[in-house]
Structures are given as C-alpha cells and as structure tokens.
Amino acid sequence: MISVILVGNGNVATHLYEAFIGVDEIKVTQISSRELALIPQADVTIIAVSDDAIAEISSKITNDFIVHTSGSVSLNDLKNTTRKGVFYMLQTFSKDKKVNFNEVPFCLEAENEKDHKLLETLATSIGKKIYKINSEQRKTLHVAAVFVNNFTNYMYKIGNDICEKNNVPFEILQPLIKETASKIDYLSPKNAQTGPAIRNDEKTIKNHLNLLDTNQQKIYKILTKSIQNSIDCV
Amino acid sequence: MISVILVGNGNVATHLYEAFIGVDEIKVTQISSRELALIPQADVTIIAVSDDAIAEISSKITNDFIVHTSGSVSLNDLKNTTRKGVFYMLQTFSKDKKVNFNEVPFCLEAENEKDHKLLETLATSIGKKIYKINSEQRKTLHVAAVFVNNFTNYMYKIGNDICEKNNVPFEILQPLIKETASKIDYLSPKNAQTGPAIRNDEKTIKNHLNLLDTNQQKIYKILTKSIQNSIDCV
Numbered sequence: 001m002i003s004v005i006l007v008g009n010g011n012v013a014t015h016l017y018e019a020f021i022g023v024d025e026i027k028v029t030q031i032s033s034r035e036l037a038l039i040p041q042a043d044v045t046i047i048a049v050s051d052d053a054i055a056e057i058s059s060k061i062t063n064d065f066i067v068h069t070s071g072s073v074s075l076n077d078l079k080n081t082t083r084k085g086v087f088y089m090l091q092t093f094s095k096d097k098k099v100n101f102n103e104v105p106f107c108l109e110a111e112n113e114k115d116h117k118l119l120e121t122l123a124t125s126i127g128k129k130i131y132k133i134n135s136e137q138r139k140t141l142h143v144a145a146v147f148v149n150n151f152t153n154y155m156y157k158i159g160n161d162i163c164e165k166n167n168v169p170f171e172i173l174q175p176l177i178k179e180t181a182s183k184i185d186y187l188s189p190k191n192a193q194t195g196p197a198i199r200n201d202e203k204t205i206k207n208h209l210n211l212l213d214t215n216q217q218k219i220y221k222i223l224t225k226s227i228q229n230s231i232d233c234v
Numbered sequence: 235m236i237s238v239i240l241v242g243n244g245n246v247a248t249h250l251y252e253a254f255i256g257v258d259e260i261k262v263t264q265i266s267s268r269e270l271a272l273i274p275q276a277d278v279t280i281i282a283v284s285d286d287a288i289a290e291i292s293s294k295i296t297n298d299f300i301v302h303t304s305g306s307v308s309l310n311d312l313k314n315t316t317r318k319g320v321f322y323m324l325q326t327f328s329k330d331k332k333v334n335f336n337e338v339p340f341c342l343e344a345e346n347e348k349d350h351k352l353l354e355t356l357a358t359s360i361g362k363k364i365y366k367i368n369s370e371q372r373k374t375l376h377v378a379a380v381f382v383n384n385f386t387n388y389m390y391k392i393g394n395d396i397c398e399k400n401n402v403p404f405e406i407l408q409p410l411i412k413e414t415a416s417k418i419d420y421l422s423p424k425n426a427q428t429g430p431a432i433r434n435d436e437k438t439i440k441n442h443l444n445l446l447d448t449n450q451q452k453i454y455k456i457l458t459k460s461i462q463n464s465i466d467c468v
Contacts, residue, residue: 072438105406140400143442144393148407149414150429151457152389157423159378166374172339173382180383181415189391195384204306208377223385
C-alpha cells in the first residue's frame with residue numbers, strides 16, 4: 001500500500017485524486033493548500049498547485065518525499081528539506097472533461113533510483129506512458145508544448161476569425177484539423193509539410209495576403225519565410 | 235446513371251476515381267490530361283489537375299459541364315465555353331492513405347440550381363458533409379486552411395526540432411497535439427486558448443525565450459504578442 005497526499009484543489013489535483021481513488025494499492029487523501037498545518041505523513045506528497053506557489057508551499061511541509069506536477073518548475077525549486085521529485089503529466093486538463101490517463105505521458109524525476117521507482121509505481125497504477133525526464137528536458141518539453149498546443153490553438157483561432165469574417169462555417173475546417181494532427185503519427189512534421197510556402201507558390205501567397213488583416217499578414221509572412229528557410233537548410 | 239469523366243492522374247483524381255467506381259449510379263472514366271483529344275462526352279467532367287493547368291486544360295475541353303477541384307481557383311478561371319462548377323474537397327490527400335470520404339467536406343459551386351443539384355448528388359453518393367460555397371468563400375477557406383493545416387504542422391515541426399535538439403522523444407507531445415485538435419469540437423479556439431501568453435506570465439515567457447534559437451524566438455514573440463493583443467480587443 002502506498003500512501004499519497006495530494007495538495008491542491010485545481011484541475012490536476014482533482015483529476016489525479018479521482019484516478020488514485022480507484023486503485024486498491026493506493027491510499028489517497030486530498031488536502032487544500034490552506035490546511036498545510038494538518039498534513040499527515042505519507043509515502044509521497046504531491047503538490048499540485050500553481051507554479052508560483054510551489055516554493056512557498058513546499059517550504060512549509062515536512063513530509064519525507066515531496067513532488068510537484070509542473071512542467072516549468074525545476075526539481076530544486078522545491079524548498080522542502082526532505083527528498084524531492086517531479087510528477088509531471090504533459091496533457092491539458094479541463095475541469096469538466098474526464099481524463100483518459102492511458103493517453104497521458106507521465107514525466108518523472110527523482111533524486112535517487114528508489115524514489116524514481118516509487119513514482120513509476122504510482123504512474124503505472126493509473127497510466128501507461130511513463131518517461132524519465134530531468135528538469136532540463138522538462139523545460140524543453142514545456143516550451144515545445146507551447147508551440148504544439150498554445151500556438152497551434154492560436155492558428156485555429158485565426159482560421160476561425162477568417163471564417164467568421166467571411167460567413168463561412170468554421171466546422172468545414174475541423175476534419176482537416178484532425179487529419180493534420182493524425183498525420184504526424186506516421187510522418188515527421190518535416191515530411192508532412194505542405195502548402196504554398198514550401199512549394200514557393202508566390203502567386204497563391206500574394207492572393208492569400210490580400211485576404212488578411214495587417215496582423216494576420218505579419219504572421220503569415222513570418223511563418224511562410226521561416227518554412228521556406230527551413231527547407232533551404234536541409 | 236450519372237456519367238463522370240475525371241481528368242488527371244494525381245492524388246485527388248485517383249482517390250475520387252476509386253470512390254466513384256464503387257457507386258452503382260455513377261459511370262466513371264479516368265483520363266490523363268495528356269489525352270484531351272480523346273475525352274468522351276459526360277454529365278460532369280471533373281478536372282483534378284494542378285491549379286496552374288486548370289485554365290489551359292478547361293479551354294481545350296468541349297464537354298457540357300466542367301468543374302475543377304481547387305480551393306484557390308475561381309469558377310471563372312475555368313476557360314471552357316460551356317457550363318462551369320467547382321467540386322472542392324477540403325482535406326489533405328496522401329497517396330498511400332485511404333480517404334474516409336464521410337469525413338471530407340465537399341464545397342460545391344455551380345452556375346445554376348440544376349447543376350448544383352447534380353454536384354450534390356455526386357457528392358452525397360460518396361460523402362456526407364456537403365456545403366454550398368461560392369468562389370469568394372472558397373478563397374477564404376483556402377487561406378484559413380493554410381493557418382490550421384500548413385502553419386499548424388509547422389508548429390509541430392518547431393516542437394519536434396526543440397525536442398530533437400534536447401534529446402527528448404517528440405512522441406511525448408503527440409497526445410497533447412491530438413487533444414488540442416479535439417478540444418475545438420466543444421470549445422471555440424478563443425475559449426480553448428491557454429498558456430503563458432494569455433496568462434501574461436512574463437516570467438515563463440522569458441524562460442522560454444532563453445531556450446530558443448533566434449528564428450524560434452522571433453516566432454514565439456510575434457505569436458505571444460498577437461495572442462495578448464487578441465485579448466485586449468475582446
């Protein structure tokens with residue numbers, strides 16, 4: 001039996017709590033970060049709070065083994081004087097949507113092999129995709145995630161804005177969006193690249209620019225140029 | 235029975251041919267654009283060739299009703315003297331991958347209601363998602379598709395480059411990529427936007443910029459600023 005304390009009330013803490021509660025070998029307790037004085041001892045204490053609060057909250061807990069769940073915070077930003085680790089799940093968690101933990105990559109870090117094994121046992125009790133990722137690698141993943149998640153979503157937003165302005169239903173683009181995401185399962189993004197930029201189709205590029213507002217033009221131009229340069233370097 | 239001539243040997247022509255051949259009510263013949271002199275008469279002649287070749291090829295065909303399959307070419311760029319139309323499928327077609335036409339949006343345009351009905355009958359014989367889209371709207375869709383497909387794939391490429399440079403497996407990001415694409419089924423891209431840009435999290439933004447090369451920084455900055463401005467305008 002592994003005892004787990006979950007500190008926090010947000011999406012990550014709540015989804016994790018619901019997952020652990022279904023595992024026989026885990027005894028899990030969820031605690032608000034406002035009740036730090038009342039935290040019982042446990043094999044693993046998981047702090048699932050906002051990045052800015054991790055240092056302060058970890059400094060106030062005396063439990064043996066404390067891990068955080070952040071992609072952008074280093075292991076050493078934990079300020080407990082006991083053992084430290086990271087239990088980072090690279091996925092977007094929405095409040096009302098059930099998480100399929102089998103699809104969630106668990107990025108684990110610990111100070112020694114025994115602690116790493118413990119985190120691995122926790123992760124495999126609810127998931128399948130387990131990775132050993134140190135703080136430097138995790139920072140890398142976090143910034144890469146900004147491109148493939150935040151900036152990609154912003155590409156969808158621009159597409160939506162263009163459609164709305166011209167009275168075209170955005171839903172027409174949704175199958176293409178899904179296919180674009182699926183394609184990289186069997187093609188590298190480099191080999192999956194299509195479009196006027198990579199074809200050097202100046203006529204289409206000019207036509208497209210005429211349809212865009214100033215801000216959209218700026219983004220279209222910089223991405224087109226960058227795609228074209230990325231080919232020259234091959 | 236509807237008779238269809240397909241002109242072209244590319245991905246679109248070939249996938250369409252394979253779909254139509256399975257429909258009892260359609261008699262389809264595929265012809266290379268080099269055999270224009272031999273084209274028999276048909277109810278619909280579909281020119282599925284590269285954008286640049288559409289005007290010339292259409293000018294050489296005397297069949298009654300000629301349509302093209304391009305997203306960026308106007309109906310009036312067809313140079314036949316008979317009836318014109320557009321049979322545009324908004325999806326990426328890969329040579330070796332079977333197309334699920336039920337998921338493909340058909341964007342149809344014709345000069346009169348009767349021709350539109352004919353194209354609709356063709357489209358519904360192999361697919362489900364049928365839209366009436368004029369040439370202006372189609373141009374809009376085409377540029378929006380550049381953002382949600384070409385530029386999105388380029389975001390994946392940058393994510394991949396960042397991972398490769400730091401020895402992190404890119405596959406860790408794939409579930410996030412899929413979830414990002416699925417999320418807009420139930421949230422508008424505007425409401426699905428997350429990340430340091432929209433949170434105005436200057437500390438994380440600064441940390442991220444330190445991990446990127448000059449070109450990646452340029453893209454990161456312009457997209458971050460644009461996301462932040464898009465909020466101010468709400």
